[in-house]
Amino acid sequence: MSAVNIPETIPAGYMRNASGHLVPTDKVREQDKLRDETVQKLVADAIEIHARLKAFKSNALSDIADLVSISGEKYQVVLGGKKGNVNLTSYDGKYKVVRSMADRIVFTEEIEAAKALINSCIDRWSEGANDNIRVLVDRAFSKDKTGQLKTASVLELMRLEIADEEWKRAMLAIKDSIQTTGSAIYVRVYERVGDSDQYKAIPLDLAAV
Incomplete structure (x- = not known):
């Protein structure tokens, strides 16, 4: 039975650096904190936008396929469907x-x-x-x-x-x-x-x- 990967929680008052080490927050430069905050926010926004675009494409393809199918049923023919x-x-x-x-x-x-x-x-x-x-x-x-x-x-x-x-x-x-x-x-x-x-x-x- 394979082990389940559980994300490691970063203790309060620490930040993890690029080498994987925990660094006390008060030892991290303010500029580094500000940069990290900016990157984390933008990445979170990008992930949300990506998910919405993915959902839009899926819904659009489904709606178009349904429209093509309805058009085919009107004339009792099978059309291209999804393609x-x-x-x-x-x-x-x-x-x-x-x-x-x-x-x-x-x-x-x-x-x-x-x-x-x-x-x-x-x-x-x-x-x-x-x-x-x-x-x-x-x-x-x-x-x-x-x-x-x-x-x-x-x-x-x-x-x-x-x-x-x-x-x-x-x-x-x-x-x-x-x-x-x-x-x-x-x-x-x-x-x-x-x-x-x-x-x-x-x-x-x-x-x-």
């Missing part, structure tokens, strides 16, 4: 809610063959305008903070129309290297801009607020 892209607009056209699906893509080892072929192309081509392609390729094969290739940047290379057999083999290598590992589902909320037919997203992430 599939759906656009919902309020009666006055002011708001729009979008449910969208996106595949999670990774690249297999074949991406290295594509990179080698592309570099060979650039080395073979004359200088000049192709310097721009070199920059594009370097950006496409740069990795993010997690060490993964940036999917959108790599796929952008496949949109280039270049009449070169080696380049075409490179694009085929990219295509063959694409592997779908699952899918992600998103709920996005939009508000119409004035009386136009354009909509702007209502930000649900800190960076966009």
Whole structure:
């Protein structure tokens, strides 16, 4: 029978430091106390907001699935249910809610063959305008903070129309290297801009607020 982990209570009059040691409160600098208080408050707020966003997404997906199901029952057909892209607009056209699906893509080892072929192309081509392609390729094969290739940047290379057999083999290598590992589902909320037919997203992430 495994032991149950019970959080250790910090005795009154003490604070635990980053090394796990108990330090008497009167021995902790006021600036350290103030910093700790600020961090603890912000983290508590962030955890609450995270829980509310998680609940919002769950409720939104459930409501959208119910709406799709009701629509299907009206015509006696079984529709996509929980999956599939759906656009919902309020009666006055002011708001729009979008449910969208996106595949999670990774690249297999074949991406290295594509990179080698592309570099060979650039080395073979004359200088000049192709310097721009070199920059594009370097950006496409740069990795993010997690060490993964940036999917959108790599796929952008496949949109280039270049009449070169080696380049075409490179694009085929990219295509063959694409592997779908699952899918992600998103709920996005939009508000119409004035009386136009354009909509702007209502930000649900800190960076966009």
